[in-house]
Amino acid sequence: MTPGGPLLILAIVLPVAAILLLMLLGGRWLPRLVPVFLAAGLAVAVAIFVLVWESGAPIVYVVGGWQPPLGIVLRADGISAVMMAVTAIIICAAGAFAWADFGQSPAAPEARQPIVFWCLLLAIWLALNALFLSGDLFNLYVALELLTFAAVPLVCIKGSAATLQAALRYLLYAVLGSMLYLLGAALIYGAYGTLDITSLSGLVKPEPVAFIAAALMTVGLLAKTALFPLHLWLPPAHAGAPAAGSAVLSALVVKGSFFLIVRLWFDAMPQLREPAAMQMLAALGAAAVLFGSILALRQKRLKLLVAYSTVAQIGYLFFLFPLVSLAAPEAMWNGFAWTGGWLQLISHAFAKAAMFMAAGLIAEALGHDRIDDLGGAAKAVPLAVLTFAISGLSLMGVPPSGGFSAKWLLLVASVGEGQWLWAVVILAGGLIAAAYVFRVLGRMVAPSGGGVEISPVAQGRQVIALGLALVTLALAFVPLAPSPLLQIGRMVTPS
Structure with a gap:
């Protein structure tokens, strides 16, 4: 165990304790328990982030003192620490935003929906922390399943027929993806006798069983990530969930399976990184950028537009695979691509969480989210419209925004490595994103058609978004250069 190891256990135990106490004590304890556990979880995540940053080394905790392959090892490297901090901030913001919809007054009759929502939100936090810290393919599977079965009910928590249908479609894709992943993990265990990622990195060889296992696991994870063309479940699911739920689903949940894809190809099975396979992943990402952006441009409802833009923005993440070459880790462009890919994930998480919250507030104020009838929104909820505009800058990749920095780093890496196709897609995706963002903003700043009844929206919720x-x-x-923080603890460090 390294210094700070118990913090890793605490990051997993805190959400579990919160869920158990809520189920035991009931919804009337929500106002007392939820703020305490949200604040404690945020503090633990920040402490892990600071410790990894200052020490320049990963935090490791061997559970029960049992070493792999029999024991479980929790490990927080640079990207784990960053992802845990991002998750904690967004979960806490979503919780504060959701209190107006899912709060529980101690004096009011106890309702079922609030306690269900908070248990699901805490379970998502638990699953993501376990996913970021686990170093075993089976433990990662368990965390991934917990994430799925906490996210699916969040889609249909309101109970309408449309959201139930969207949740069932989501569940179908997720279960199919889990089956493929588990089958691949079983093949790996049968061939190499371990599922520990550190051990597998030196054992896996370019042989048929390894390629079949990697293909099965990757396809299963792509279904959970909603990469084109396995994206059909995402738009209705994310658009149908409550605003706080949509923010968490789009900002964090789909990133969990992407994180595992990176672990699989860069840490567990780096020997299998054939150029053709990496180019194929990037090609699917490019298709997602273009088709997702075009479909977003054609939407008539605001939340569906935001959901389809998630499909598009996920595609940029997959340019990381061909641009980060393990064959030449000392190449200058590797560090640019590695940093750009993770910065794209982080900036999209914050932008999309804010955008879904803003869309929810606009729909709450106007009573609908029809894009053609959004006139008067800027007057009714000015901060929400400003939030949408700022988030849109990041999606477009326009400075000053994290999206610009991320896309610039990916663009530089693409040009530097001579992979011009991805550079063209990055530019085209930004232009189409500008078209759908400005289309919506143009409607929002237009005067209302008259006769529209505006519902009051709490100023505090607009400030959170x-x-x-x-x-x-x-x-x-963020400096437009390779980030040392994101390279802490990497098995093969991009220069």
């Missing part, structure tokens, strides 16, 4: 959007502006000041 705006705060997340402002983080995307702060990310613009």
